[in-house]
Amino acid sequence: MKSAGRARLLKRLRSEAHRAGxxxxxxxxxxxxxxxxxxxxxxxxxxxxxxxxxxxxxxxxERAGGSERRIAVVAGVALGGCPLASAVAxxxxxxGAPRNALYVRKEAKDHGTRSLVEGxxxxxxxVALLEDVITTGGSTRAALSKLRGHGxxxxxxxxxxxxxxxxxxxxxxxxxxxxxxxxxxxxxR
Numbered sequence: 352m353k354s355a356g357r358a359r360l361l362k363r364l365r366s367e368a369h370r371a372g373x374x375x376x377x378x379x380x381x382x383x384x385x386x387x388x389x390x391x392x393x394x395x396x397x398x399x400x401x402x403x404x405x406x407x408x409x410x411x412x413e414r415a416g417g418s419e420r421r422i423a424v425v426a427g428v429a430l431g432g433c434p435l436a437s438a439v440a441x442x443x444x445x446x447g448a449p450r451n452a453l454y455v456r457k458e459a460k461d462h463g464t465r466s467l468v469e470g471x472x473x474x475x476x477x478v479a480l481l482e483d484v485i486t487t488g489g490s491t492r493a494a495l496s497k498l499r500g501h502g503x504x505x506x507x508x509x510x511x512x513x514x515x516x517x518x519x520x521x522x523x524x525x526x527x528x529x530x531x532x533x534x535x536x537x538x539x540r
Contacts, residue, residue, distance in 0.1 A: 353407060360400040361537060363391045364512070369538050378487040378516075384539055386512050388483040392434050401511065402438030406446070408509050408530050409439070409479050422507060423476040426453035426468070428494040431483030435511065439481065453478070453503075455494040467497045474502040480527070483511045488518030495525055512538070 367390050374385040391397040405425075413420045425443075427436030433454045440452035453470035460466070472478070478498055482491050491508060498505045508522050513531035522529050 353404070356400050356403055357532070360391070360397065360404060361533060363394075363397060363400075364388060364533065365538060367391050376486050378489055380486060380516070382486075382514075386484050386514075386538065388431060388511055389434070392431075392438070392483065392511075398434065398438045399442075401435055402442035404532055405435060405439050405481060405509050405511075406442045408532065409507065412479075412507055412509075412528065412530060420506065421477060422450065422479045424451050424453055424470075424472040424478050424503070426455050426470075426478050426480050426494070426498060426503075426505075428455055428480060428482045428491055429457050432481045432494075435481040435483060439479075453498075455480070455497050457490070457493075468501045468503075472503055476503055477507075478503050478505045479507040479509055480505050481509050481511075484514060485510050485512075485518035485522075485531075486514045486516045488521040491518065491522060492525055495522070495527065 368386050368388050370385045374382050376382055392401055409422050425436045425439045427433035436452035443450040453468055456467050485491055495505045505527050508527050508529045510531040513519055513534045515535040519529040
């Protein structure tokens with residue numbers, strides 16, 4: 352199922368999320384392709400696939416490093432990472448080892464609690480931060496900072512698509528491990 356699920360998700364991302372052309376990215380860079388994972392991730396099948404595959408990646412990371420790598424909570428970078436966190440939380444519950452989801456806002460709300468991190472986690476909890484696409488890693492690094500400011504311990508960033516433009520290296524420099532399911536080579540030939 353794992354390889355079949357990975358192949359199915361990649362097929363859908365290639366056909367429904369990948370676009371060729373000239374695009375300005377969130378990083379400000381110009382690119383000859385764009386990947387909008389939300390169309391696939393927000394579908395019922397896509398949600399199930401990313402929940403399975405991202406949780407598998409987290410569990411493999413944990414097995415490779417022992418108890419200090421135990422991830423207690425998954426957090427999503429707004430906006431693309433939030434459905435990823437929800438999918439992983441649901442899948443973890445269905446597997447009998449629940450992990451709550453957090454959403455990391457870009458900006459504090461102007462009402463209510465004004466929190467930058469939505470959801471609950473124990474102080475000091477190890478967090479896997481989930482992101483749909485990274486280029487330079489700027490928004491992901493900002494989310495790491497917000498999680499740390501909230502008293503949490505980001506250990507791992509799991510990325511659906513790494514464009515291979517320096518983002519993973521920048522995140523590793525922030526002291527976190529990075530795992531990506533797909534990369535630029537899966538889309539641009």
